[in-house]
Structure formats: C-alpha cells, structure tokens
Amino acid sequence: MTATPPAAPAATVVPDWDAPTAPGPLAAQVEVPGSKSLTNRYLVLAALADRPSRLRGALRSRDTDLMAAALRALGTGVDVGADGTWTVTPPADGFRGGVSVDCGLAGTVMRFLPAVAALADGPVRFDGDPQARLRPMGPVLAALRATGVRVDEHGEPGRLPFTVHGRGPGFAGGSVDVDASASSQFVSGLLLAAPRFTGGLTLRHTGPTLPSLPHIEMTVAVLRDAGVAVDDSRPAIWVVSPGPVTGGDVRVEPDLSNAAPFLCAALVAGGSVAVPGWPATTTQPGALLPGILERMGGRTVLDAGVLTVTGTGAVHGVDLDLSAAGELAPTIAALAVLTDSPTRLRGIAHLRGHETDRLTALAAELTRVGGRAEQTADGLVITPQPLHGARWRTYADHRMATGGAVVGLRVPGVQVEDVATTAKTLPGFVDLWTGMLAGRTV
Secondary structure, three states: OOOOOOOOOOOOOOOOEEOOOOOOOEEEEOOOOEOHHHHHHHHHHHHHOOOOEEEEOOOOOHHHHHHHHHHHHOOOEEEEOOOOOEEEEOOOOOOOOOEEEEOOOOHHHHHHHHHHHOOOOOEEEEEOOHHHHHOOOHHHHHHHHHOOOEEEEOOOOOOOOEEEEOOOOOOOOEEEEEOOOOOOHHHHHHHHHHHHOOOOEEEEEOOOOOOOHHHHHHHHHHHHHOOOOEEOOOOOEEEEOOOOOOOOEEEOOEOOOOOHHHHHHHHHHOEEEEEEOOOOOOOOHHHHHHHHHHHOOOEEEEEOOEEEEEEOOOOOOOEEEOOOOHHHHHHHHHHHOOOOOOEEEEOOHHHHHOOOOHHHHHHHHHHHOOOEEEEOOOOEEEEOOOOOOOEEOOOOOHHHHHHHHHHHOOOOOOEEOOHHHHHHOOOOHHHHHHHHHOOOEO
C-alpha cells in the first residue's frame, strides 16, 4: 500500500488592517524609535572598530536584526541588553568566511556588507527575500571586482544571490569608479569598510545623478566621528585613508523619516502631533520634513528638542524635488492625494529600485482609492479627486503600509494589506498609530 503523504500546512492568512479614520483634531505625542540608517551604519563601524562599542537608543527592527545576524555570522559579537543597549565586539581574528548572509529585504545589509566580506578569510554568500533579488547590486559588485575581489553571481547578473570571496585582513582596496545613480548605498557601503583596507579607498561617482546625498553625508559624518580621515572636498569624489576605527559609546537619533506619517497626520486631521528627541542638527534626510509640511499647510515649532506640527485639516499641493530625501516620497504622496491642488514630486526615479518599484506601486494604490496619479520620468504627478475605500496593497514595503494609514485618516474603508511589514523599520506601528489617534503619549 502506498502511504499518503501528509497534507501541506495551510498558508497563514494575515487579515488586512482597517486603517482608522481620525476621530477629530489630534493632540498627541509620539516617541519614534532610533534611526535605522544610523543604527546599521553604527553596527558596521562597530564591527570594524579597534575595541567594543555600545549603541544606545538603537532601533530594534527586522532590518537591524538582519544586520546584527549577518555580522554575527562574520564573527562579530552583537548582544542586546535588557535596557536595549547593543554591545558590539569586533572579531578578534578578523572576519570569518565560509558563511552565508541573509539580507532579507534590507538594502543596507545587501549593499554595506559585501565590502566587509572582502576582508573575510573565505567566501561569503549573500541572498535574501524574493523581492530582494530584484534590487540592483551591480555597481557594488563591479567596484569589488575592480579592486581584485572575486565575485560569483548565481542568478541574474547584478542581483542577489552572489558570493564574495574574501581576501582577508590584508585586502588592499584601491581606486574605483561607481555609478551610484540607482542608490547612494553603493557609495556608503564601500566607504564604511574602506578604513580597514590597507591602502584605503578613492571612490568616484560617475553617474548622471546622485540621489539621497544626505545619506552619504551621514556615512562620512559617522566615519569621522569614529576617527577616520575622509576627504570629500571634491564633488562626487571621496578619499578614505586607512587606519583604525575607534569604538566607543554612541547615542542613536530617532528616525526622522519614520516620524513622517505621524506628523503628516496633524495636517490631515487638524490639531497637533509632537515628536520628542528631534535633533537641532542632523544628517538624516528626514530633517527636510518640517519645511515640506509648512509648504503643505502646516505649522512647525522646534522647542527643547520637541518638534510639534499643527494643522487645520487643509492640505495644499506642492512641487517638490525629493532627490535628497526619496524615503519621504511614499508618505508625501499619500498626503498629496488629500490636498486641494495637484502635487508634483521630482528627482525620485531611483525609487524604482527600492523594496518595490515605489513609483509604480504608489501610482497603482493612489488610483485604487480614487485618486489620479501619473508617473513621470523621475517622479509622480498627483491630482486630488473624490476618494473611496479600497484594499491598499503594500508590496512587502514598509513605507507603502504607512502611506495607506495616512490616506485612511480621511477616507473610510481603507484596508491595508500586511501592515506587519512596517516591522522592517518601525515595530509596533499599529499601536503607535492608534495611540496617537486616542490622544495618548506613545
């Protein structure tokens, strides 16, 4: 008798989230967790450092957990204390090869760690979520090859999965040209590892555009804070000198881009939303948010480290170049469909290579709820129209999910698919959102 194989377990069906409409003007304070961009940069530098480091206020999310797990695989000690402090201990004998790195859907993992893997004592294989195999990686791999590192690609050229064959701690580095038009992370990933190359690194950007320049400035700033000499005096050229990376204690700023949906809520619903811990100066692209919201009808006040945004419920369309802060585009696009006049978002062609093709996804979902959204060569034109409820798809993209929540503040019946994808950078989003609407300090 032939045995009947056991039935495959039923796929887990995750119910859609009914995005709540705003009950009235808001009066809330929302404490946003630490910056993902800074947390993952600090983790990489701490792994490269000359002694253990402690990161206070670091973000604990899927992206940062993936970075920590990848660094552990490479031989780094990463421990999280009961108080949330991360302790990072560099590998005593150098980075370990013969391992695999799961990138998930984290661009910072797949683009920051290949250069670190060049310092390993053997091969390091990189792969990730199915969507991650669509994200461009070619410029990083070409740069490593130009410096003598062997890279084997196991699928479509310039994409995951691939294997970096580490050259060990004596890897020389050198001089490379990189087209970073698709992502500033191509530059940042090479710069972060460069001080550990015995010859340092000279990197030249050769492409026609350079998106998200503040993220490169963030990378340069954290390198300098760790005692690394970086010469960026010439446009689109960076020279990193070889030398030690100084470990120590670091306080991670709140994630200003993750504050965007909460602050936008004040414009949509009226009333005020405050975010504590807002830095007076920062390299985070989210620092552009107050100026953007003022142009769209809000009022912003920064007092003693608390940013408060106040709105009346009237939101105005704008013409914005978001090339320096493309990560704000999904939230601003969601806000734009609720305005009283058209909005044009420019300088964000590179968003086609993010967690999903964000321009196509935004155009589809804004149209699905009744708006008019048209793609241009480098952005979107959004024209407000009467809206209605619909299922808002997220494409496994955290910022698409929070964009749906913003639309739902005014449009009843918006059901956000897979809202849990927000855990990529903002765990507990639903609780923070509902707490804000209830007027609590969250």
